[in-house]
Amino acid sequence: MARLKQSVIEAAGVTFGIAMFITLVSFMTGLNKMLDSLILNRTPHIRLFNAINPNADQPVNRTAEFSKSLNIVQSIKPSDSRTEIYNSSAIIQSLKNDSRVIAVAPKVASQVFYNIGVIDLNGLVNGIDVSQELKYFSFADYIIKGDAYDLNRISNSVILGKGVADKMMARVGDVIHVTSAKGDQMSLKVVGVFQLGLATIDDVQSYASLETTQKLLGKPKSYFTDIQVKLNNINDAPKIAKEYSNRYRTDAEDVQTANAQFESGTKVRNIITYAVSVTLLIVAGFGIYNILNMMIYEKMDAIAILKATGFSSSDVKNIFINLSMIIGVIGGFMGLLIGMLLTMLIDQIPFNTAALPAITTYPINYDIKYYLIGVIFALITTYIAGYFPAKKAARIDPVVIIRGK
Amino acid sequence: MSDIILETRSINKYFHDPVTFQVLNDINFSIKKGEFVSITGKSGCGKSTLLYILSTMDTDYEGELFIDGESMTKLPHNGLAKVRNEKIGFVFQCHYLLPEFTVLQNVMLPALKLGKFEPAAIEERAMSLLRRLDIHDQALKGANRLSGGQKQRVAIARALINDPVLIMGDEPTGNLDSKNSKIVFEIFKELVAEKKQSLLIVTHDEDFARTTDRNIVMDDGRMVK
Numbered sequence: 215m216a217r218l219k220q221s222v223i224e225a226a227g228v229t230f231g232i233a234m235f236i237t238l239v240s241f242m243t244g245l246n247k248m249l250d251s252l253i254l255n256r257t258p259h260i261r262l263f264n265a266i267n268p269n270a271d272q273p274v275n276r277t278a279e280f281s282k283s284l285n286i287v288q289s290i291k292p293s294d295s296r297t298e299i300y301n302s303s304a305i306i307q308s309l310k311n312d313s314r315v316i317a318v319a320p321k322v323a324s325q326v327f328y329n330i331g332v333i334d335l336n337g338l339v340n341g342i343d344v345s346q347e348l349k350y351f352s353f354a355d356y357i358i359k360g361d362a363y364d365l366n367r368i369s370n371s372v373i374l375g376k377g378v379a380d381k382m383m384a385r386v387g388d389v390i391h392v393t394s395a396k397g398d399q400m401s402l403k404v405v406g407v408f409q410l411g412l413a414t415i416d417d418v419q420s421y422a423s424l425e426t427t428q429k430l431l432g433k434p435k436s437y438f439t440d441i442q443v444k445l446n447n448i449n450d451a452p453k454i455a456k457e458y459s460n461r462y463r464t465d466a467e468d469v470q471t472a473n474a475q476f477e478s479g480t481k482v483r484n485i486i487t488y489a490v491s492v493t494l495l496i497v498a499g500f501g502i503y504n505i506l507n508m509m510i511y512e513k514m515d516a517i518a519i520l521k522a523t524g525f526s527s528s529d530v531k532n533i534f535i536n537l538s539m540i541i542g543v544i545g546g547f548m549g550l551l552i553g554m555l556l557t558m559l560i561d562q563i564p565f566n567t568a569a570l571p572a573i574t575t576y577p578i579n580y581d582i583k584y585y586l587i588g589v590i591f592a593l594i595t596t597y598i599a600g601y602f603p604a605k606k607a608a609r610i611d612p613v614v615i616i617r618g619k
Numbered sequence: 620m621s622d623i624i625l626e627t628r629s630i631n632k633y634f635h636d637p638v639t640f641q642v643l644n645d646i647n648f649s650i651k652k653g654e655f656v657s658i659t660g661k662s663g664c665g666k667s668t669l670l671y672i673l674s675t676m677d678t679d680y681e682g683e684l685f686i687d688g689e690s691m692t693k694l695p696h697n698g699l700a701k702v703r704n705e706k707i708g709f710v711f712q713c714h715y716l717l718p719e720f721t722v723l724q725n726v727m728l729p730a731l732k733l734g735k736f737e738p739a740a741i742e743e744r745a746m747s748l749l750r751r752l753d754i755h756d757q758a759l760k761g762a763n764r765l766s767g768g769q770k771q772r773v774a775i776a777r778a779l780i781n782d783p784v785l786i787m788g789d790e791p792t793g794n795l796d797s798k799n800s801k802i803v804f805e806i807f808k809e810l811v812a813e814k815k816q817s818l819l820i821v822t823h824d825e826d827f828a829r830t831t832d833r834n835i836v837m838d839d840g841r842m843v844k
Contacts, residue, residue, distance in 0.1 A: 519715045522676055523729040523777065524704020526697040613677040 221537070224505045225545035228596060231498025232549025232588045233556060235491045239584045240557040242487040244577035246480055252411060253476050255352045257469050258319070258442030259451045262458060264299060265465045268292045302438045305462050314446055314454060319346035321440040322427040329391040329399075330382050337378060338419045339392065341427025350444050353408075353421075360386045360406025365423045372426070373406040377417030394430050402426070411567070499595035506538055506603040518612040527608035534607050538600025539593070546592030550585055623688075624784055624817045625650040625673060630682035632668060632840075642668050643680070644840040652784070653815040655808070657828040660837035666821045667789055669837070673819065674709055674787050675699040687784055704733050708778030710788040714770035718763035722749070722773050725762050730780045741780075748776040752806060768799030775806060786810065788820040792827070800824065 268290040274280050299305065302320065309318045322341035327334035344365045347353040353362055357373065365371050372392075374384060384390050388404045402422065409416055422430075428437055443458075445451055451468035459466035470477055510517070517530055561578045632643040642665045650656050658666045671677040673684065675691050678699070684691040687706055691699065703709070716725045726745040731738065749755040752772040757765055765773065771791060778786055788807075792800035804827055810816055811832075820831070828834045836843045 515715065516717055516719075519717060520728075521700065522674075522703065522709055522711075522715070524700055524702075524732055524781075526700035528697065529700075529732070611677070613671045 221541055224502055225541045225548065227498050227501035227505070228542055228545025228592055229548040229552060231495050231501075231595075232546050232592050233552035234494045235588050235591070236550060236553025236584060237556040237560070238494070239487055239491050239587075240553070240578050240580060241560055241576070242483065243581065243584070244579040246483050246487075247579055248573060248577040249483075250476070250480055251352075253473050254448075254469065255355070256410060257472060258351070259445040259448055259469050260443040260455045260458060261467045261472070262299060262305070262441040262443070262462060262464045263439060263467070264297050266292050266297065297439050298433075299438050299441060299462075299464055302441065303436055305441060305464075309441065309443060309458075314450060315443055316446055317346055317350040317444040319343045319350065319442045319444075320424065320438040321442055322424055322431070322433075322437060323439045324427050324431050325395040326430070327393040328378060328382060329393060334393065335378070335381060336418070337392070339372065339427055339430065340419060340421050341424040341430075342421055343424055351442070356408045356410050357406050358409050360404075362406060364405035365421065365426075368403055368405055370400065370402050370426055370429075371405040371422065372402040373408050373421045374404055375416040375419050376407055376409040377413060378420055379404070379407045381417075392430070394432075396432065398430065398432060400430050495591050495595060499599050502538060502541065502596055502599035503603065506534065506600055507606075510534070510603050510607045513607075514610065517607050517610055521610075521612040530610075531604045531608040534604030535597065535600050538596045538604070542593050542596025542600075545596070546589050549592065550588055553588070554580075554585075622652045623649045624652050624654075624686070625819070626685040627673070628683040628685075630669075630672060630680055630684065632665070632672060632677075632680045642840050643672070646682070646842060648835065648842060650785070650817050650819060652817055653811060655811045655818045655832040656820070656835060657831040657833070658819070658821045658835045658837060659823065659825065659828045660843075664837045665840045666837045670787055670789050670819070670821050674707055675703055676709075704729055705781060706784050708781070708783040708786040710771070710774050710778050710786070710791040712790040712793040714767075714774040716762040716770055716773055716777075718761065720762055721759050722754070722762055722765065723758040725773060726776045726780055729777060733781050735781075745776065745780060748779055749773070752776050768795050768802070771795060771799065771803060772806075775803065779810070782814070782816075784816060786816055786818045788818070788822075790821055790823060792822065792824060800827070804830070 269292070272285070272287050272290065274285045274287060306318055306320060309315055320343060324339045324341065326337050326339050328337050329335075342353075342365075344353075344362055348362055358376065360373065362373065365373060372390070374382070374390075379385075382390055384404050386404055386406060389401050390404060391399060391401055393399050408421065424438075425435070428435060431437070445454065448469060452470055455466040455468035455471075458464070520530060520533075521527075557578045557580070560576050563576050564574060565576045566574060626649040627646050630643055630646040631641065634640045634642055646669060658669070660666045668677070672680050675684070675686070675694075678696075682692075686702060689702075691702065694702070716722075717728070720728070723742065723745055726748065727738075727741050730736065730741040730744070736744070746755060746758060749758050752775060754765075754769050754772050754776075757769060757773075762770070762773065771794070775791070786807075792803050795803065807818055807820065808830075811818055818831075820827075822828055
């Protein structure tokens with residue numbers, strides 16, 4: 215009993231709402247994921263290290279005389295504590311046996327000066343376990359020149375940050391000179407250039423193998439300054455970090471604490487995404503409600519006739535609810551399809567940013583979850599939008615309409 | 620079982636808008652099985668209002684109504700819908716066909732709702748009714764593409780599809796020319812003779828009213844004769 219044209223317009227309303235929802239959510243969560251990965255890919259979930267802090271246990275506290283008094287010592291300097299992690303190989307072994315841990319990668323960080331002619335440029339060389347970094351910390355995504363595996367193949371090799379490489383005018387194959395904080399000089403062969411997109415890192419840091427860095431520092435093979443841990447579930451990081459800190463007597467920093475402002479940014483973006491999407495769906499719902507309502511006024515006669523010839527109120531209600539559900543299902547699935555096509559289209563648009571060498575088109579998140587939400591919401595809105603007009607249609611007394619003629 | 624098909628007990632009806640006004644005043648009457656009754660009267664005397672109450676479409680009245688020995692007054696809306704579907708065939712002044720459906724579908728609709736027969740059997744029955752009313756050649760046309768007289772015949776076929784015990788008409792010939800009116804009357808008369816169905820027709824046509832078994836004249840909400 216529905217006029218085709220009207221139903222098509224109505225279904226188009228649902229289709230539009232759902233398509234926009236899918237497009238928007240896929241695009242926005244895609245962007246969010248990209249922004250998150252910008253920071254999180256290269257950040258370990260938990261980082262074990264020794265912070266340089268003044269010793270909490272000052273000598274005055276140990277003397278029997280003052281043990282019960284409140285001792286205030288001003289301008290304490292940190293003692294010559296080592297930044298090395300004690301007993302590192304045992305810790306790594308124990309971490310590897312922890313079922314919550316996906317990967318463990320030790321790291322040696324070393325302050326250096328890059329020697330450019332007469333100028334010494336302040337910098338940091340990270341000694342890394344290359345294969346682990348490639349496998350679990352998406353290191354390869356950020357290498358813009360050269361091959362990361364060359365760090366293992368060629369001794370005394372280095373991958374420079376893009377900023378560092380530009381300043382030193384170093385290309386792959388060149389040899390650069392660095393001076394360690396202790397004054398030892400070393401020649402390193404450039405085997406690659408990386409770009410994280412964060413100037414504070416790209417302009418300062420470079421990567422070398424663990425052995426090269428240990429050699430630069432003149433330290434043994436068991437010398438590590440950081441142990442990076444990747445977990446199964448990133449949300450467990452704060453809890454597990456605390457546990458490790460107690461167990462291994464080191465400092466442990468979780469990713470949430472390290473990037474607190476980033477976390478809240480993600481949250482806010484997600485809220486905006488959902489707010490906009492829900493608004494779209496509600497608007498589509500009101501459209502359906504209006505059209506069905508209008509249709510009922512137009513179909514008064516038909517309703518009256520159906521009732522006069524013996525159709526009950528619930529029959530009339532079911533007809534209208536079925537009608538709106540059919541519209542909801544067809545419109546909803548069309549919406550999913552169009553939404554998917556639109557996102558695929560966006561996925562083809564080139565998006566080149568210096569910050570993200572691995573990304574060439576706009577990021578899209580094809581999560582099935584959003585398609586399910588879209589369909590469920592389409593069905594619920596069309597049901598509600600159909601229910602009230604249908605109830606109204608069911609209440610109409612046939613004689614009121616017939617007498618009115 | 621008594622042979623009274625419809626009975627009213629002191630039915631009163633008021634309109635409240637704009638002022639309270641009594642439309643029907645103490646209506647007591649009954650129709651026997653197979654009786655052909657007509658109601659005549661001036662415009663606004665309440666005959667259509669009475670007909671709507673008798674057909675259970677209007678439930679806002681005082682008094683009691685029995686159809687086929689059963690009280691309609693306390694039945695819920697869905698129960699009344701069932702009675703209308705099963706026992707009453709109604710022919711309106713305007714045909715009231717559903718324009719989205721074909722003639723055949725329009726006729727079949729009440730029977731499909733009743734669900735007593737298979738759709739194929741219903742279709743056959745609807746076709747035979749249309750054939751009787753001589754419009755079977757239009758069966759597959761859209762309902763809005765017929766002439767007024769044809770439409771009214773389709774409406775009659777629709778009223779008859781469930782073999783109701785009572786057929787009511789609200790000026791079924793009001794919109795027809797005299798030739799078509801005559802055809803419609805003939806059909807009604809044959810029905811009473813053939814199937815012992817009762818008919819209650821509201822009409823303006825005095826000539827027609829005289830040919831029925833009983834003619835009730837209404838004036839000012841009362842039955843005068």
